[in-house]
Amino acid sequence: MTMTKYGLALAAALLTTAASSVPEDRIARFEQFVYSGEDGAAPPAGSYRNPVLAGYYPDPSVTRVGDDFYLVNSTFSWFPGIPVFHSRDLVNWRQIGNAIDRPGQLDYKRLGMSRGIFAPDITHHDGRFYIVTTCVDCGGNFVITARDPAGPWSDPVWLPTVGGIDPSLFFDTDGSAWIINNRDPIGPPRYDGHRALWMERFDTKTMKMLGNPKMVVDGGVDPAAKPVWIEGPHILKVDGRYYLTAAEGGTAVAHSQVVFRSDKVDGPYVPASKSVNPILTQRDLDPARPNPITSAGHADLVQLKDGSWWATFLATRPYEGDLYNIGRETYLLPVTWANGWPTILPRGRAIPTIAPRPKLAPDPRPAPPMTGSxxxxxxxxxxxxxxxxxxxxxxxxxxxxxxxxxxxxxxxxxxxxxxxxxxxxxxxxxxxxxxxxxxxxxxxxxxxxxxxxxxxxxxxxxxxxxxxxxxxxxxxxxxxxxxxxxxxxxxxxxxxxxxxxxxxxxxxxxxxxxxxxxxxxxxxxxxxxxxxxxxxxxxxxxxxxxxxxxxxxxxxxxx
The missing domain is CATH 2.60.120.200 (Jelly Rolls)
Structure with a gap:
């Protein structure tokens, strides 16, 4: 059996050999755990419910391999880390493993629960899956690989020359590989939250960075407005052009997703106009609206076989004010293209709870419920x-x-x-x-x-x-x-x-x-x-x- 498949099985097996030496009054026996949640009636036929992954599933990254989609999320200092999900329809997701499932891969020591794994990115190239991510306060940026997304995943290959957080990996059509991530700007930050996006070549054979990093975004879409926390970048190549999408504004109610474009992979990247950017946000809506969905951003776009595009992203559901207990969740929306630019949701429009499904055949296998009642x-x-x-x-x-x-x-x-x-x-x-x-x-x-x-x-x-x-x-x-x-x-x-x-x-x-x-x-x-x-x-x-x-x-x- 693989640890990826069975999560905590190794740790349980280690205890089994020692259980007989533990006094009876030190063992608590738990049976019949039941979890129940209410979130309305099932959506109508042909529709799906947002979020597609309810609860603490932030920072989704998605990739397609043929008819199959794979998605990962941040897990911070919880173990096992980085759940790996599979879907055939982008709506119903089944967890098939955990990329961090062995104590020897990472050591969170006594870290706070919001340190550890930040914003993993999953991609596939030439028969191999890659996850690149950051272990905050426990090693920095690293890459792990697997032939089977269910695992086992390799031990981390550390990238000591890559500072910052939120790396993602892009494979160009010429076979070159690039890592882009959030780092410090050149010189002292001009304001609190001033960050930059940098790109650098990556060698998948030696699993090493090739040096000469280049800053491609300084601050965000409008540097004069002092944008904060540009992060979670991803690069797409569409019709010969390179599109860089990233979160901007922080993970609270000002969160958003923005887009830049270039004719060359390493820039210069030019932001879309204010009529396009941000391509996703809920910060302009009335906070007193009923059943709000807020803090939307940190998106990743994926293209279907028919040429259409969809985006996974995070958002939150406060029960009052800005109070929510269940964390940032994974949402799904279609992407529209106009005049060479993508949009996930037009400005001023609320994220729908019920929406039409992608034009994909539903996975016939029943999956554990991940949303709804x-x-x-x-x-x-x-x-x-x-x-x-x-x-x-x-x-x-x-x-x-x-x-x-x-x-x-x-x-x-x-x-x-x-x-x-x-x-x-x-x-x-x-x-x-x-x-x-x-x-x-x-x-x-x-x-x-x-x-x-x-x-x-x-x-x-x-x-x-x-x-x-x-x-x-x-x-x-x-x-x-x-x-x-x-x-x-x-x-x-x-x-x-x-x-x-x-x-x-x-x-x-x-x-x-x-x-x-x-x-x-x-x-x-x-x-x-x-x-x-x-x-x-x-x-x-x-x-x-x-x-x-x-x-x-x-x-x-x-x-």
């Missing part, structure tokens, strides 16, 4: 976690195993708020209206805890856990809203429960926009509410960073 159940079959599950940072010492229809977590000293390697596995919250529930069997020592947590990062999380306090079993509701709060979270409520030690207890987190309800049930009994907590601490606006909320089981030792 759905329920997924994980009874932990086999001996590995499904690809939906991730953990915080690279697992040095695995703390979980799967077997007998259950996930077992070792209650270790590291907690979620310790900026370390907690016994915690999670999957994305993909809806504003959602719930996650699991059955836990645990014999906690004093102060130990096992349960469910919704995590934005080490300093912003909430949850509900089964614990022992004063020698008695209790269910504790907790939240951590900043770095000054206890690493195990502040106790919001603690309820003693009438259950025998070692009997199963069900735990549930329910979200409705900013409100998270924490509940428990003993055995098959009715749900009992423990607390309703303010979930805006999980929003990007309050927590900062670039990720989205993850929900899943945890276990920790007593303190």
């Amino acid at each position: 759905f329920t997924v159940r994980d009874n932990f079959p086999g001996s590995k976690l499904s690809q939906a599950w991730m953990t915080m940072r690279t697992p040095r010492t695995p703390g979980w195993t799967v077997g007998g229809g259950a996930l077992m977590l070792e209650a270790r000293a590291d907690g979620i708020g310790d900026h370390a390697q907690p016994s915690y596995v999670a999957r994305r919250q993909m809806h504003d209206v959602a719930s996650a529930a699991v059955t836990v069997t645990f014999r906690p020592r004093e102060g130990a805890e096992a349960g469910l947590a919704a995590v934005q990062d080490d300093d912003h999380f909430l949850g509900v856990g089964l614990t022992r306090t004063g020698g008695k079993l209790a269910v504790r509701a907790f939240r951590r809203e900043d770095k000054d709060a206890p690493a195990i979270g502040r106790t919001v409520a603690s309820v003693p429960i009438a259950a025998a030690v070692g009997s199963p207890v069900r735990l549930r987190i329910s979200a409705r926009g900013p409100a998270y309800t924490l509940a428990y049930a003993v055995g098959s009994g009715a749900w009992q509410q423990v607390a309703v907590v303010d979930g805006t601490i999980l929003s990007t606006a309050k927590a900062g960073g670039f990720t989205g909320t993850m929900i899943g089981p945890f276990a920790r030792a007593g303190r």
